[in-house]
Amino acid sequence: MKNIFTALILFLAIGANAQDLNKTIEDPNRHKQVMLNLCTRDSVTSFPEFKASYDANYSNYKVDSTVINELSKLMKGKKVTIVLGTWCGDSKYQVPNFLKIMDAAKINNESLKFIGVDGMKKAENGLIDSLNITRVPTFIFTDKKGKEVARITERPTETLEKDMLKLLVVQPKKVAAKTK
Template sequence: MKNILTALTLLFAMNAGAQELNKKIEDPNRHKQVMLNLCTREGITSFPEFKESYDPNYAAYKPDSTAFAALSKLIKGKKITIVLGTWCGDSKYQVPHFLKIMDGLKIDEDKITIIGVDGAKHAENGLIDSLKITNVPTFIFFDKKGKEVGRITEHPKETLEKDMLKILAVTKKTKASETKTK
């Protein structure tokens, strides 16, 4: 009986600390419903306001497949965090393009974390406090150790593929020079 009570107490504590996935709130800044905190791809792509632009933007985007060979090598072992606003025009435009690239590269969904923010670019429980988000969407690339290696903020400087190549190639060069100096 004691083991059962301990297990139930532990389970309750874990659930109390867990955040609700695909949480929807009435945003006091935007005066409309938005998604907040951790989201799934299915959650954002079925959220009515986001879906209405997600579907046509995803379908219309033609990724630069010539970059895929290099990107698939460079992105191995990386994790990606996407911070977006379901209310944000740039998020509605860039996120579908980014996810189409990820699909083309066959990146597992467990390598991608999606976080929704409100109109003030905040999430709950300090979820993005350490990320220093100024604009959305922000695509952040992390190495195996969880260190940020680069980010694309709001929109790419050239294209998503070219910007990703530059970010990830710099990481590879830095690692090569670190190996030589050891």
């Protein structure tokens, strides 16, 4: 009986957490459905409000193939949190481009975390409270320890690829000259 009770509690706990994944709500500010909280890549890219822009922008984006090998190396051991609004024009444009770059660099989906926000750039349960999100999309690159190492907010300065290269390149440590 104890095992059945434990299994039931575990099932309910997993079920409760699964309900928050790919959550959609009616945004009170935008008066439309938006994705909120943790999402999968598939759910974001197939979300009706996002899909048409995603499909067109992903297929039309020309990846700068001259930097893909270097980006692939720089991304080793890194994860990216993508905070986006499925309602947001910049997200609809930049996220497909970013994902096409990640695909070209052969970065697996396990290295990417998607968080949807509402029109006030908020998520539930403190999910993004410590991330200092002011605009979307925001691409936050973290190292193996979870420490933020780079960030692109809203749109790149040059191109996504060039900005990532500049931000992710490890600067050589300055060696102090010894004086005698």
